[in-house]
Each structure stands twice: as C-alpha cells, then as structure tokens.
Amino acid sequence: MKLATLRTGEGTTAAVAVDAGFLPLQVRDIGTLIATPAWREAVEAALEAHAAGNGPNVVPEANANFAPAVLQPGKVICCGLNYTDHILEMGRELPAHPTLFAKFADTLTGAHDTITVRGSDNVDWEAELAVVVGKELRHASASEASEAIAGYCVANDVSMRDWQNRTLQWLQGKAFDASTPIGPVIVTADEFEANPNFSVRGYVNGELVQSGETSTLVFGADQLLAYISAFATLRPGDIVLTGTPGGVGSGMKPPRFLVNGDVLTTEIDGLGRLENTITLIPTAAPLPQPAPERQGESL
C-alpha cells in the first residue's frame, strides 16, 4: 500500500495509490489517518468502493502535488553518523550510541517542492531512509519497534553546514523551514520483510553523489526506534530519519555545496524519488547580535 498526502485546491487530502493515480481518502493527511486505530480497514473499504465504481475521482499521478505525508508529526528525530562510510568521511569513530537530533514539522517539505534557503552559503545534501511510526512505543524492544513501523519513505536531510557548525548543537543548521523533502509516498511495512535492505541514492543535477545500503547502518530502523523509545514515547505519525551514507558535499575535497538552481534527487528503490530544485537567497538580513550593553554585562 502506497499512501500520500496531496495538496488540493482547498487544502490537503490523504490518498492511496491505485493503478491510475491516487484515490483521495476522507481525511486531511496520512498522519491523521494512521492515528486512527482501524485505518487499514478504512483504506481497504475505500479501495473496494473505488473498485465497485463508487467514491471520489482518482487524481492522476501526473497531477499529484505531494505534501509531506504527515503534516504535523509530533516528533521528527534524525540519526547522524549511522553509515560507516559517512562516519569515516566526517573523520569520526564508529559510535556506541546513536547520535540523535530533532527537526520540526515545519522543517518538512514536499517531494517535488522547490527548497528555498535564505542566509546560508553551505547548503549540503543527505539522502536518507525515513521511517514512519505506526503505533505508540515506549521502552520497546527492537522487535516491538519493528512491528510498530507503519511504513518507509525517502527523505533528504538538507543541512546548512555553516549554521550547523556555528555551535556545538546542529539543530539550527538542520531545521530551516521547508528544507527537508520527504515522500513522495509512504510504502507500508507489510510490503517488505522485517528489517528490509534499501538502496539509498542521492544525485545533484543527475550526477550520483551518494549511494548506500541500509543493511550497513550501525543502528537499524528498529534499533533506532527502540533506543528513542527508552527516553521518549514515539507515537503514530512520528518520523525517524535513519542517517545518510557517504558522499555529502562537505566531505568532498574541496567541499562542494548546492548553488542556485541545482536539482537534488533522492531515490530509494521500491519507495520512490524526490526531486527538489534549490533556490538560494544570498542576501541575509544582518543577524541579531548581543546589544552592546548586554555584551558588557556578560563579558
């Protein structure tokens, strides 16, 4: 089952893929849908009604305008440094614990949206597998976590390295509004075996820059969810990004960053493809600085 949230003239609608495109469901987004206990039955009923010639018109795939499938996830948690090759290219050691940071619902953007970044010269890419949580998880084992995965999708943890490295904490370089494309669809976990391997690839203007297999993750999706659930409850619609393989721009010699008009493509076999054009707005307003009297007091 492939699920998506589509923008419509009036707002958004959850939808399920059918041969000819996407069948709208009577709910605003996939996050709201999967928070409903009997959501699978509801989708199956909608598909049966469609097969019987009833229900809403299908949106042809060519007309689909993808929003992030979950519009308001309560938690978006990302794992850094999770592929051996990326860890080594960043000059770090393999970790005993997952390195976790957060994004916001506002950080997400659609699979084909233009990504507009204001005030960064170091916009970098991070192709990633994302996992959507389908059940509440608290102090879960890896096997409980595995069973709680609603589905998988493609994401790119686009990172403003200048902001990311201003301080010890990465958040500000990782949470620019509408900078993390995700989608285009969530493929439900029942379409795969447990702990499936995915091939993740990132391209800039058609040139392959990243390629990795999720079987080489230091912490697999199930382990990440279990680890997180030891301190924070995961709920239906929460999203976990599993880290990026080697090949990011900042790891190149010399470093390479995205420029205005670059097209970033992120692809996972069996899940789909994101294609996002980059627009950079170079003229940042002056950043607020401590007022002189406060600097005096603090120094």
Place this chain on the structure above:
Amino acid sequence: MKLATLRTGEGTTAAVAVDAGFLPLQVRDIGTLIATPAWREAVEAALEAHAAGNGPNVVPEANANFAPAVLQPGKVICCGLNYTDHILEMGRELPAHPTLFAKFADTLTGAHDTITVRGSDNVDWEAELAVVVGKELRHASASEASEAIAGYCVANDVSMRDWQNRTLQWLQGKAFDASTPIGPVIVTADEFEANPNFSVRGYVNGELVQSGETSTLVFGADQLLAYISAFATLRPGDIVLTGTPGGVGSGMKPPRFLVNGDVLTTEIDGLGRLENTITLIPTAAPLPQPAPERQGESL
C-alpha cells in the same frame, strides 16, 4: 494577566487567575487560546462575566492541578550556554551565536508533577526563564520579536547528563518524557516593561543551588526569538527556554546529581515557582545494541 492550563476530571481547561483562584475558560489549553486572534478580548469578557456573577465556578488555587500551559507546542527550543557564569563553569568560551537544541511537547510536565526518570544516574537541574510566543515570527528583528512575546513562565531543563554526553548531540539527555516542568502560570508580557530582568533561582531540597539575573543573558529573549526566526518560523504557543545560570550539579566538584526523593524547586520573582519531586527508576532495561551481524557489516 496570569494564564494556566488546569487538569480537570474530564481533561484540561485553560484558566485565568482571579483573586480566589483560577477562572476556567472555554478552551482546552493556553496554547489553543493564544492561537486565537481575539483571545485577550475573550478572556476579558470571561472576567467581566465572572465579575457580574456569571460563568463557571472558580477553581481555588489550592485545588489547581497544573498541566503545562501549552499542551502541544509545535516547537520547544532551548538555548544552552547563555549565562556567563554557567558558560565558564562548563569550561567553554562566550559564544558568538546561541547554542540551540529542541525538546518535544511530550518532554514538558506540570509545575507540581513528580518527575520520573528511568535509566539515568546523572539527573541534573537547569533553572530557566521560558518565553511563550504569541505571534508568528519569521525573519523578525529583535524589536518585532519582543512585541511577539505572549508571556513568561518558569521552567527547569532537567538534563540526564549521562545520556546528554553519550554523543555529540544533547537531544537524548534533554528530551526524556515529562522531565521538563514548566509553569505554573504564564504571566502575560503586558505586565512587564520590554526586556524585563528576571531573577531565576533553583533549589534542591530547599538549598539554593542556582541564582541568576536574565539581564546577564548573552542573548536576551528577544534576540533568541529573532535569531530562531531567521531559520524557523515561530508560531503562537511555541516555547523558548533561555538558558540556565551557574550552579548545575555537573559543574560541582565533585559532581552532584539528583537522587530519589529530592525536591527540585525553581523560582522566578514575579512569575512563580515549580516544585517537583524526583523519582528515579534505576533498573533500566538493557539498551538495544547493534546486532552482531550488523556490527560485522559496519566494521
């Protein structure tokens, strides 16, 4: 105006302080209230009706069961290393940019709630001023940000230092469920001059351990909001924690951490007091580790 969200038999209710206690408002929490454009007028109308002898019964202050005033903030953003003395006790230099990290809505807890932490031996305190955003802010100046502050409250960024320092990113030590008390009330900004100074104090079992003046913040509340708004839109109900003064337990020699039954008190003159008992559950379940076959692949 002092605003709170109270737990009731049926759920929660927003409320406004009156002489005898708290007057319930017809909305579930303060976050929902202040997202309504004409919320001040609605509160004033409720107060007028109350003065005229109409409206719901007042909840006596002694009976008030405080929930976090905003139940579902879209963003909870914290600033680390923002008081000169705390920066120096942590052995760091004064920063050019604010160090920002996130918490989740689930991380918040009520002003008088027991804080139950499972699986950490290094539970530390961080008394803080919190700011509640009242208007949407994007690429705002400090003066625009100042005008967008809905109100102020007390918070304690209770931090599990062992988890915080497992990796480079602090999130996992900062985002334990229900570990950050906030409240008891939001005092609206119109009760203060612009950029007011607040005296922030933290106590463990009645012993003063932290004391700071927000006038010595490296980045004031207005500057923090403006800085954040350069990359992420702030919305009504979003919460920003402004950092903690010196005196945290991990900075003591030898380090001191909270033990089972400790009472953590956090106080800001003019805003109120949090009082939270600590319950530690020392027997953590074994943490998930990479499966041997995955370690083999990744190594």
